[in-house]
Amino acid sequence: MTYAYDERIDGPLRDHDKSAIVRDLRALLPDLQLLHDQEDLRPFECDGLSAYRITPMLVALPGNVDEVQALLKYASAHHIPVVARGAGTGLSGGALPLEKGILLVMARFNRILEIDAEAGMARVQPGVRNLAISQAAAPHGLYYAPDPSSQIACSIGGNVAENAGGVHCLKYGLTVHNILKVDIVTIDGERVTLGSEALDSPGFDLLALITGSEGMLGVVVEVTVKLLTKPQSAKVLLASFDDVERAGDAVAQIIAAGVIPGGLEMMDNLAIRAAEDFIHAGYPVDAEALLLCEVDGVESDVQEDCERVEALLRAAGATDIRLAANEAERQRFWAGRKNAFPAVGRISPDYYCMDGTIPRRELSRVLRGIAALSQEYGLQVANVFHAGDGNMHPLILFDANAPGETERAETIGARILELCVEVGGSITGEHGVGREKINQMCAQFNSDELTFFHAVKAAFDANGLLNPGKNVPTLHRCAEFGAMHVHRGALPFPELERF
């Protein structure tokens, strides 16, 4: 798709005199770090979805909440759109700047304000890195559970905006399950506290609403997260299968047997080979699928679960099962999985990472569909799958320099997501809609549902100044995109053959 903001279908934006804004802001906030020269703006033109690049009009790097409040109040008064950005590791273009907008970079908010080991919580600024929280909590035997694979770099404010997940979601939940309180600044410049340090708060659950709202409702300026006691023990089993479907069945059987693994991941042959070639994790390169199953908790329970899982895997037809003999091997098993994306990056000039979720029982149908799409468009697809919670990451391999391949990769991606919707899943499990999947939102939601989303947005930001053009498409955009519209299996052309 053409990713640039399109005023014709995304809604009009006002033109502004950039130098007047710079002058105003300098006068209003003399200490505010402001970037406006082309070469200074360039590093901010994209987030983790680097195929989409737009140079922002201005970049502001506030150093305190007062500056954020004043800046938003000014933007609101002058109808200037604002895109908030954390570390910029997002994969859906949620922090893609606007040519006519201010990019509000929260990176300087990088202090851990308080760790309360007794209450099991940490109060941090939004620019603090995800992993830094766990590192600071480690001396107390505590950690912050959600662990997106970008955790070394991604910031907690962005995690809230995207409701970030990770490989341990099935057991430990997403960001929304692991935060207690968020302070936001509204577009009117008002600071509001959502949630509290207690386990619930009076009124509507605006804490849940703000989580995953992609910077459309407010700017996150402080986050209080829950800290958990580190599991005493963790063991990981690596099982090989000569058939992807059998691996999928094994996942269902583990869960039906009452085991909730800390992590349960699947990779297909192409992903296995790429990861093995890169990391030398000891993966079975001939296997059609591998499962990584980690059980964690108290030593005796882990032992019990491990034996149970091993028996289930064997019964499900695993051709080989290995228990990581020690911590080093456990880390190595995980390293292969956690580096699957860059590993695929080594075997292909470019790759396009998808993020659909499906009910697990539909796995084999969806994998067959992906294989057929891969053949139809002549591009390879490697599959990496958070199998426990049904979150698929098909990686479409392509070469951006080969004519037409980028478009083909995008088409396969879009069709994979529509397939996910068709089987009762979602176009995004954890990467967010951002700019990338704005059109696929028209497949997942009908116009009344989108109108409801717009009403939610308007309650917080009536003039649509916070991150316009992301997350929720205009009805106008969906009307244009309508040619490809598939809604909950109600296909516009049911007579056409599909899979």
Place this chain on the structure above:
Amino acid sequence: MRRDSLSFDDSARLVDEVRHAIARHEPLSIRGAATKAFLGRPATTPTREIDTRTHRGIVSYDPSELVITARAGTPLAEINAALDEANQMLPCEPPTYDGMATLGGVVASGLAGPRRPWAGSVRDFVLGCRVITDEGKHLRFGGQVMKNVAGFDVSRLMSGSFGCLGLITEVSLKVLPKPRASSSLVIAMDASEAMRELSAWRRAALPVSGACFIEGALHVRLEGGTGSVQAAVDRIGGSALDQRFWEDLREQRLAFFDDPRPLWRLSLPNATPLMDLPGAALLDWAGAQRWLKSDARATDIRAIASAAGGHATCFDAHRDAEPFHPLPAPLMRLHEQLKARLDPHRIFNPGRMYAAY
């Protein structure tokens, strides 16, 4: 067919009634089994009752997917029975009110049971819902998958909103396997000792899933693998406690709740020290939820809760006090704006939470 497993899609009638209400500007008060009618404010304007109980039945349940979807009027008891057969459960263990409570009311009120601090709240398990809106549309948000970040999280917003933003008709919930082992103990000690012990057990990762202090004794439930539960039982000592204690606590059937004074619920941060409360107190959720029987003034009780970083709810219908803790002005403004956008006709439970909406 047994009455408790009736399944019927009555959504067309509910949509019709909402549309009529909109056309006539006639506000509705939504009811399921009305087991929580005592909780919240009386309607600010005359309302017509809309009853969800005929819209009932489990729509889908696949234990290996860990998801159950049911209509709002389905009795919680029916859902629990279905989960029980597959050895699964709603980990947040909402009160059932003698088996009468409906799923819609469970989600709309968001009340959770003794396991809540360790397992999560009702909204933590909500994956999706269907809602009839102020435009008389029957919409679907979220879904039946564990991870879904497409659009705003409307289903969790609906949880705990007491029907003030729309009529919930159907909910999908994540469920979990029941723990393999469960043991309950009662140990005589004073309250401060109980708080110290609970803190030590948390650091030692003991598999606590219920902790209630009342009348000079700490009541604790341990759930997990057989090994970890046995080890914890050995460490803690005390004497065996009938598991029904947790049910009685959840359903407020303990003698403590017979006290004629109004009942207050204080929700407080973890590790809040013991406080001097004006009345009789029961500590649940390892102290994060404290029930108070008291004649003290609402403002005094609320001041105590606020000072500790928490809030207080009055669980008694016949009180002059506002049931819900007042909101700071900027937060109340967001609530009013949300109500104005999502329910501009003020059709749904007007005034149930706060006079302003």
